[in-house]
Amino acid sequence: MIFRGFLFFFFLTSQLWAQPLLMPEDQLTLxxxxxxxxxxxxxxxxxxxxxxxxxxxxxxxxxxxxxxxxxxxxxxxxxxxxxxxxxxxxxxxxxxxxxxxxxxxxxxxxxxxxxxxxxxxxxxxxxxxxxxxxxxxxxxxxxxxxxxxxxxxxxxxxPIQLFNEEDAITQQEQRMLFWAFIISGLFILLVHNVFVFVLLRQPGFVYYLGLNIVLFISLSIITGFNRWIFPEAISQWTVSNIFVIFGMAAWILYRFSLHFLKEVQIPHPRSFIRRYGDWAFILFLLSTQLVAVKTSALFFATIEVFIFASCTYWGIKAYKKGFIAARFYLFSWLILMLGSILNTCIYWELLPINFATESLLPISAIIQLLGFSFAFADKANHIEHNRQLEAVTDIRTGLPNRSYYFDHLPIQLNKVKQQHPELVLIMIDIASHLKLSQAFGPATADEALCEIMSSINEKTSQMDGFLSFPLPNKALKKSIRLNTKNIVLISTTPSSLTKQIQQIQQLLEQPTLVNKIHFRHQYKIGSALYPTQGESLDKLYQNAMVASNSVLYSSGNWVPFTHQLKSNHAHQLHLITLLTDDIEHGKLYFDIQPQVNLVGRNIVGGEVLIRWRNEHIGQVSPAEFIPLAEQTGLIYKLTDMLLKKIFKWASTHPEALLTQSLSINISALDLLQEDFAKRTILLLKQYELPAEKFTIEITETSVFENSDIVGNNVKELHKAGFKLAIDDFGVGYSSMQNLVSLNTNELKIDRFFVMNLLVDTQSQILCRSMIDLSKELNIVSVAEGIESEEILTLLKKWHCQVGQGYHLHRPMPPENYLSLLEESNTHLSSPINNA
The missing domain is CATH 2.60.40.2380 (Immunoglobulin-like)
Structure with a gap:
């Protein structure tokens, strides 16, 4: 339809141009x-x-x-x-x-x-x-x-011309037809765009409508149609204020450009022109009422050149940024400004005024309005394209997301499975996300995870043997972010899987800078083979997740899926269900392992050890259910339940705290709760117990560095009178810095070193160094895992202060611990011992 209209238009104008402007008769020659x-x-x-x-x-x-x-x-x-x-x-x-x-x-x-x-x-x-x-x-x-x-x-x-009567009538009819076509075309576009605006209501479209209206009025003035369209008074007002109308047109074009290019932030929201551009037009409009028309014309010509240069630059910049709609915007803008500038040249007598030159502005206006209409259609497609991209893309990393995995990837697998009959799904679980969130806040944690995920994608993009994932914007990625902390890759070369994962592990082992602190991510990797271990992506993901979760109970950070793992996983889910129920009903209990002064052999305290015996599956080791509780978030309820049970028991048996103290193990995650210390102190006051009789033992302290939450909890616990100890020192994530940051009262030497003292020289050196370190720091050294008299003698020789282990006392129920204390006190107070 548009094409046929242009054909008619050019046919009409060609007929007009073909008419002689001056007749050959002498009396018609000027x-x-x-x-x-x-x-x-x-x-x-x-x-x-x-x-x-x-x-x-x-x-x-x-x-x-x-x-x-x-x-x-x-x-x-x-x-x-x-x-x-x-x-x-x-x-x-x-x-x-x-x-x-x-x-x-x-x-x-x-x-x-x-x-x-x-x-x-x-x-x-x-x-x-x-x-x-x-x-x-x-x-x-x-x-x-x-x-x-x-x-x-x-x-x-x-610019006057003379015609005989016959040619004058012909010229009048043809000119009227031409201008009626121009004005009608503008009016039809205006009506069409009003309906489009009502339907779409795109930002900036109201300026496009305003531009339609102002161009319609401007052209009616230039062509004389204003006397036909408007009443006499309005017609004369438009002529008297023609530069007000031209200024409004320029301002509307400026505002239209800002809104049209808003998606790509061109110009920048904080740029000078975006801040003060409106004021320039306001000053111009005010000046038209104060200065001569000639001066207004000069100002407007300056504005025209400035807008032409600025908007052309913006359009080119937007197109280079991938904003496809800018191509029609640039075309339309150049056409309109060319027509406007040429029309201004007529005004300043730089071009002669004739039918051809006076047609330039209306023709450019119609082409411009059509071009902007196409630009809006392009922009709508661009927005829809972006919407489709956002639907399948993780905004923070630009990687494909969960929707892409389940909706688009199956189609891709159907295409590549003939070329690659065997594939391996690799799932990487950044397990440190929770600790990062608690230590530094969710925003910082997510930023750190986005950085490492982008690095993995970049690393695998440089490696062969990984499937590429095309996005709607034609970008190719090698990783998919399934959720906050999990990403997956698909290897097309199962035979090279070990080598590929080793290269990924090298990247993951490198420390990441988080809040100016070098932090090494904890991670788990699971893999599942397609199609033997899962014919659908859902099944592959499930099995890879089962494999990654089993990393907690095996050596290394990567575990391939096996059917045995699936059975273990089902067992773990069953354990979690039973554990949740038993915690809710307070069915877990505790034993106490006495701690002995190695010099006098007298009992100085006891370590509280949590126990779980379920009526369906029997006794469950803490080494099995404690990691599950930490993994599922049950650890917080578990700690609260244990503290309540201990404080309640101690309040009813004050003799347990007369000359002895109790050590309570908590998870590192507990101290990352903002109100942990307040809740613990409140609970202690409820049972009217002295905080000085309790030592809180902590393991896995790597996430404590520069954590304000941990620091506040530690200060409040110390202020209340609690003692703090680092458990299993020398293994896991304990460090020298924690001795200072936690203001530690005790250092517990891990049983790994103590049990090997008689056969391992390195264990002897490390154990003795830790005892000496305790003496230098004026804190108590506690040795775990004393299994023989020879080990006890060696520790006493090195001046270790406190010990515990099977050679001294086994863990026992609380009532047995009380009996042991009574017996020990009786023994110490007997006449023989006093002699």
Missing amino acids: PAELYTFREIGPVSAQYLLQEKQFEKGLYNESQGFSNNAYWHKLEFPITPVGIGSNAIYLGMNFYVIDHLDFYLFHGNQLQNHWKRGALQNWNNNTAHYKGIWIPISLSSQHTTTLLIRKQGNSPLLT
């Missing part, structure tokens, strides 16, 4: 310069008829801006009766001269007077939309004279 008179003071047409001061040298001066009025004089000789036509027509195609009068004389007699100025009342004696047409009746007895007076603030351009 000189290059008309006789001109500059009006100094008020003068009548009758007086000027006899005035001999008309001269051609003033004609060029009379075509520009001027504060004076000018007269032109056309004389036609006597036309004998029967020779040619006695009527010709003067046509004029510039419509913005404020005052324009035509006086026709036969000899000295005034025959007619026409007012055709933009600010004059035409007396409704002509069809305005046909333009300015003056019928000149030639006299057969006297010389015919036509005087033209013009005055106004705009350029006083008088």
Whole structure:
């Protein structure tokens, strides 16, 4: 439809251009310069008829801006009766001269007077939309004279042409048809775009509608259609304020550009032009009411050049950023500004005014509006494309997301399975996410995870043997982010799986900078083979997850899936269900392992050890259910339950704390709870117990570094009177820094070193160094796992202060511990011992 309209349009204009502008008859030929008179003071047409001061040298001066009025004089000789036509027509195609009068004389007699100025009342004696047409009746007895007076603030351009009657009628009809086509086209586009705006309501579309309206008004002024469309008063107001309308058009184009390019942040939201651009247009609009029209025209020309340069630069920059809609925006913008600048050149007499040049602006306006319409369609496609991309992409990393995995990847697998009959799904679980969130906050934790996931994707992109995942924006990725902490890869070379995972592990082992602290991520990797270990992606993901979860109970960080693992996983799920229920009902209990002063062999305290015996599956080792509790978040309820049981028991058996203390193991995750210390202290006060009799033992302290939450909890616990100990020192994640940051009271040497003292020289060196370190720091050294008298003797020799182990006492129920304390006290107070 649009194509056919353009064909009709160019056919029509070609017919118009093909018409001769001047007829070959002598009486229709005009000189290059008309006789001109500059009006100094008020003068009548009758007086000027006899005035001999008309001269051609003033004609060029009379075509520009001027504060004076000018007269032109056309004389036609006597036309004998029967020779040619006695009527010709003067046509004029510039419509913005404020005052324009035509006086026709036969000899000295005034025959007619026409007012055709933009600010004059035409007396409704002509069809305005046909333009300015003056019928000149030639006299057969006297010389015919036509005087033209013009005055106004705009350029006083008088591009006039003479036609015989037949050609004048033809020109009127064809011009009217051409301009009716232009104005109708603009009006139809305006109506169409109003409906589009109502339906779509895209940001910035209201400016596009405003641009339609302002262009419609501007072109109606330039072409003279304003007298046909608007009432006389409104028509004259638009002419008087033409630069206000032009300024509004420029401002609307500026605002339209800002909204159209908003998605790609061009110009930048904090840029100078975005902040103060509106003020420049406000100042221009105010200036049009204060300065001369010529000055306003100069200001507007400057604004035109500035907007042309700025918006062209913005459009090119947006297109380079991948904003495809900018291509039609640039095309439309260049067409409109070219037409506007060329029209301004006519205004400043840099181009001649004729039918071809005055058609430039309306033609460019229609093409521009059509182009912007296409640009909006392109933008809608771009937005839809982005919406599709966002639906399958993780925003933070740009990697494919869970939707991509389940909705798009199956289609891709169907395409590649003939080429790669065996594939391996690799799932990487960044297990340190929870600890990072608790230590540094969720935002920092997610940022750290995004960084490591992007690094994995970049690393695998440089490796062979991994499946690529194409995104809607044509980007290729090698990793999929399934959730906050899990990403998956698909290896197309199962035979190279070990080598591939080793390279990924090398990357994961490198420390990441988190809040200026070097942090090494904890991770688990599971893999499952397609199609033997899962024919669907859902099944593959499930099995790879089972494999990764089993890393907790095996050596290394990577475990391939086996059916045995699946059975173990089902067992773990069963354990979690039973553990949850037993914690809720308080069915877990505790034993106490006495701690002995190695010099005097007297009991100085006991370590509380949690126990779980389920009525369905029997006794479960803490080494099995404690990691499960930490993994599932049950550890918090478990710790709360244990503290309540211990404090309640101690309050009913005060003899257990007369000369001894109790050590309670908690998870490192507990101290990462903001209110842990407050809750513990409140619970202790509830049972009226002295905090000095309790030592809190902590393991896995790597995440404590620079954690404000941990620091606050430690301060509050120490302030209340609790003692703190680092459990299993020398293994896991304990470090020298923790001795200082936790303000440690005790250092517990792990049983791994103590049990090997008699056979391993390195264990002897490390164990003795830890005892010496305790002495230097003035803290208590506690040795775990003392299994023989020889080990006890060696520890005493090195001045280790406290010990525990099967050689001394086994863990026992609380009532047995009380009996042991009573027996020990009786033994110490007997006469033999006092002797």
